[in-house]
Amino acid sequence: MEPPSAPPRRGHVPWQGLLLTVSLVTLWNPPATAQLTMESVPPNAVEGKDVLLLVHNLPQDAFGYNWYRGDKVDSSYRIVGYVTNTVEQRLGPAYSGRETIHPNATLLFQNVSLKDAVYYTLLIVHRSLKNDLVTGQFHVYQLSHLQALQPENSAGP
Numbered sequence: 001m002e003p004p005s006a007p008p009r010r011g012h013v014p015w016q017g018l019l020l021t022v023s024l025v026t027l028w029n030p031p032a033t034a035q036l037t038m039e040s041v042p043p044n045a046v047e048g049k050d051v052l053l054l055v056h057n058l059p060q061d062a063f064g065y066n067w068y069r070g071d072k073v074d075s076s077y078r079i080v081g082y083v084t085n086t087v088e089q090r091l092g093p094a095y096s097g098r099e100t101i102h103p104n105a106t107l108l109f110q111n112v113s114l115k116d117a118v119y120y121t122l123l124i125v126h127r128s129l130k131n132d133l134v135t136g137q138f139h140v141y142q143l144s145h146l147q148a149l150q151p152e153n154s155a156g157p
Ligand SMILES: *[C@@H]1O[C@H](CO)[C@@H](O)[C@H](O)[C@H]1NC(C)=O
Pocket: 054, 055, 056, 102, 104, 105, 106
């Protein structure tokens, strides 16, 4: 059944299709700002591992940032904030003890669980008091699921 010309990708193909649903969704980008984007590394994390939410093309004049759990700015879901000129971090009500904000606004998430696979929103406050928002998401999978999803009899695409 297996053609000899099949690409050597076995071991990854069966579950990869399931993981393709949504890796990262950028919901809104103001047109005046050049390509502010969020990237989750990795987009699909295994439970217990770390995830980086990278921020690309961060504006240079940022006064500060706030990270929120969820797809909108809601102070009761604030994780952590950062004020650039004082290098000051401000923990919010949604801080779980596993998040670290870097000066470039990147958020490190340690020991992720299934419950962490939600949207995250970054609010950037400029010195001009103009705001930018970027929203993204990562997925979390249990390792046991991944192993169970690699049956030997899986039909190729
Ligand atoms: C931001 O800084 C962190 C820690 O130094 C680094 O891992 C990450 O790649 C940086 N993000 C970008 C977008 O350069």
